[in-house]
Amino acid sequence: MSAFNLTPSIPLTFILNGIPGLEAAHIWISIPFSTFYIISLLGNFTVLFVVTKEETLHKPMYLLLCMLAFTDIGMSTCVVPKALCIFWFSFKDISMDGCLTQMFFLYLFNATQSAVLVTMAFDRYVAICDPLRYDTILTNTRITKLGLVGLIRAVLWVLPAPLLLRRLPFCTNRVIPHTYCEYMAVLKISCGDTRVNEIYTLVIILMTIGLDLTLIGLTYGLIIRAVLRISSKKAHQKALNTCTAHICVMLMSYTPFLYAVLTHRFGQGIVAHVHFLLTNLHHSLPPMLNPIIYGVKTKELRDKVGKYICRM
Template sequence: MLNSNTTDINSPSTFILLGIPGLEAAHIWISIPFCVMYTIALLGNFTVLFIVKREQSLHEPMYYFLCMLSVTDLILSTSTLPKTLSIFWFNSREINFNACLTQMFFLHCFLSIESGIFVAMAFDRYVAICDPLRHSTILTNTVVVKIILAVVLCNGILVLPTPFLARWWPYCRTNIIPHTHCEYIAVVKLACGDIRVSSYYGLSVVILVIGMDVFLIVVSYTQIVRAILRLPTKDARLKTFGTCGSHLCVILAFYSPALFTFLTHRFGHNVPLPFHILIANVYLLVPPMLNPIIYGVRTRQIRDRLLQLFNHKMT
């Protein structure tokens, strides 16, 4: 282990993750809800993937995007939580420098990809409601694959420089990260020298990705609301808007803690560090846990297929 007080750490071989500083005595207790949420996220997302694969009637654009969302949630939660639990349970705080940078890339890359998937799902809802007769011709399987590839490649390219920027700096202060995982700014702050380039790039990516995605989602739903308000009856308006309910719920579950985490990290200097780290972890666990539950409860096709599977096993 490297000496954390040294002033000549130019290329550390390992970092030390502290977990949640100030709450070390409660790590075991905190790990219980974390582990439960992670287990629910794994079971829920694998169940969605299984049901969509088995049910031929679900082979539609909306469910393809939902499968991509489930894959993203699985990668996102798995990239951080196993290490977090090893810190809580076994006090295994060391993480290899390259492993730290890899975790950093996967974390930020798939957060960006998840945001992009929400835009794709909003576009699907827009076409389904505003131009339903052409939905199958506009969103063909080929178009869906192209959209998914565009989301993955664009966000991957945007996030790719972050681990290289983090590797670029010499680390001559400390190798201790006061966090449960290798979050980009938490790592870069340990570097010596002027890190404004890294800081500004990270901020620019967040503003570009989240800002553009939220803007496109708002534009899509503005058009959707206009189309719904033109429907002749109240029942028709409620039924049509209900088809967007699941998507709106997962959007709120994702962007609300994301906005809070971003604002407190950049401007909430008076927010206690343990609280900030807890929220950052909740942000990575709650959406992957809630997304399959929300879609399972609110989407009749998935709910019915799941009930059929349970009834089949019981008989």
């Protein structure tokens, strides 16, 4: 009987089922998703274009903004186009190789963005705590090297995940109740022993998000200590204002990710479509808002963007 119940160890295709329970509303759901994606591309490509064109913006902070914009474009592009194909045309099939490729690049951009956020926290620390040495500590070359280290770290830590998943057998149920190849969702439909995959996933989460959040927490602890030593309230406000945009971006980036991790482990009672909607928004809403937040909070960038808009 097992011969009839099992497919080959690597199935040809999976079926991405969209958002379970809301299949009838897929068309309506696609409207905000496509809108977020278009605005995200427009905003992030604008940041990349303006920073590239304006020599006065060739500074470490704006180089970091370009890295953030690049990861935002990559992260949303990994998820949203396929989701829209499901919503609009019911193109639900995805090959095993396509699924693993999507998974690899999605988590690669996630891990790289986390490294960029850590570097941004360090940038804010130097700007507030040691402003006189800012130009010597944080050069464009050093920021580029830190970005490459973050990218290499992401590749080394993320690459084993799809490779470990490929070795698992899959039963006749190839339906993934999601709009993209989310790692835990794919793992749940395997009929093999997934303990190694689960342990590796936990280790990677601790080594990436756990370590990065710890570093960011320590950095902001030093920033707060330095700010409290300043006697002037005006100086307090000015120092903290320089961190506002970074804090907002961090909250939007890490909160949905931690929510997804915790609900996979402990949130069995949460309604499925609510969980899947929120995880999808994690890959479309922050990439749209990040360039807007930095555009509003960074006067120099805002002025340069306004100059190009006025020329049109």
